Amino acid sequence: MIATTVAPPSERGAAFAAVLQRQGAAVVLVLGVLVAWFTFPRFGSADNLRDLALQSSFLAVIALGMTFVIISGGIDLSVGSVYALGGVLAAYGSRYGLVVAILLPLVVCGLIGLINGLLIARTKMAPFIVTLASLLFARGLLLALTNEGATTYKVEPGAALLWLGQGKIFGIGVPVYLALILFGLGGLLLRRTRFGQSIFALGGAEQSALLMGLPVARTKIVLYTLSGTLAGFAGVLTAAYLQSGVTVLGVGTELDAISVVVIGGTLLTGGAGTVIGTLVGVLLKTLIQNVINQVGTLDSNYQTVVSGAFLLVVVVIQRLLARSRRS
Structure with a gap:
């Protein structure tokens, strides 16, 4: 007879808490999609799903960098202003060709x-x-470059840069593909390299990481x-x-990036998370x-209210799950 061992209730509870912390957002996402699919006829249309993917791609690129930073135990509040600055620099550089339009914002923002x-x-x-x-510095530089918003830099019609934002492959916007490629590379960097392991070690215990020689x-x-x-x-x-650099772009985007990272299961205290x-x-x-x-009768401001309330609930649940795992 082969003996079998059953984990004690405390271990099973900790394991369930760990899985819930990592996969809870995915479960909510699937349930939310199913409810929306059968409740709103327009939600499941191909055009709406393509728009969802495209709208997600811009924030996703910012949130990818924020994920690395938060896992390390840090925070980056500058990404919203840097995001807007990058857009203005790209529009300004487009008059000098595609290479300048891409490299100028990457170099300055980097x-x-x-x-x-x-x-x-x-x-x-x-x-x-x-x-x-x-x-504050990036926002001030942005205002200086645009004469406090009075000057608008537009991407010239027919410029090669436009393909990066408006081009489509199999009906899906190019930004979606670029975001997925970056996430794939980010996942490999985080899980398959020594640098990625250093990020987790740094977020888990910085002093221990120093003693380990990292x-x-x-x-x-x-x-x-x-x-x-x-x-x-x-x-x-x-x-x-958008075919232009928008000065007011990115206000509050840093909070959006932080919220989606936390909703996705990354601990604000660092040391745990996935792309x-x-x-x-x-x-x-x-x-x-x-x-x-889709509801239509609600004011657009309710988006911020619902997102903020949802983030608060997720953070509270994360704290309770983390406490459960420690106990």
């Missing part, structure tokens, strides 16, 4: 992220303070540089889609906004 990383890693300043200052300072610098670069690239895609969870969080947020639009 440089802002690099400065964030250097200050946080070398001076031990709090990420909240450093990135808040960068938020390059803590270098990891932080690379992370914030990557976050700034991805925010700038999202700005490039948005400018290509797939972040993608689920982005889709869930877009789903909520789309459902509110």
Whole structure:
């Protein structure tokens, strides 16, 4: 007879809590899609689903960089302003060709992220303070470049840049494919490389990571540089889609990025998270906004109310699950 062992109730409860923490957003997303599919006839249309994917792609690129930063135990409040700055720089650079339109915002936005990383890693300043200052700096630079919004930089009709935002492959927008490629690369980086393991170690216990000999300072610098670069690239895609650099773009986007990362199961305290969870969080947020639009009778401001309330519920549940796992 083969003896079988049954895990005690405490272990089964901890395992269930761990699975719920990682997969809870995916379960809610599936249920939400099913309810919306059978409740609103327009929701399941091909055009609406393509729009959902396209709307999600811009935020997804920003949230990918935020995922790395939060897993490491940090935060980046500058991504919203950097996102808008990247869009304006892309529109301005489009008059000089596709290469300039892409490289100019990536270099400038990556440089802002690099400065964030250097200050946080070398001076031990709090990420909240450093990135808040960068938020103000990027927004101020944006206003200076556009004469406080009076000057609008447009992407010239027929410019090659437009294909990145408006082009389609098999009926699906190019930004969707680019976001999926970046998420695939991000997943490999996070799970299959030493750098990715350093990110988890850094978020789990920074002092232990130092004692293990991990390059803590270098990891932080690379992370914030990557976050700034991805925010700038999202700005490039948005400018290509809207055919111009929009000055007011990105206000509050940093909060949206943080919310979808947390909704996707990444702990705000760091040390745990996945890029797939972040993608689920982005889709869930877009789903909520789309459902509110489908209702039609609700004011658009309710999108923020519902998203904020949902984020609060998710954070509370995360804390309870984490406490359950520790006990």
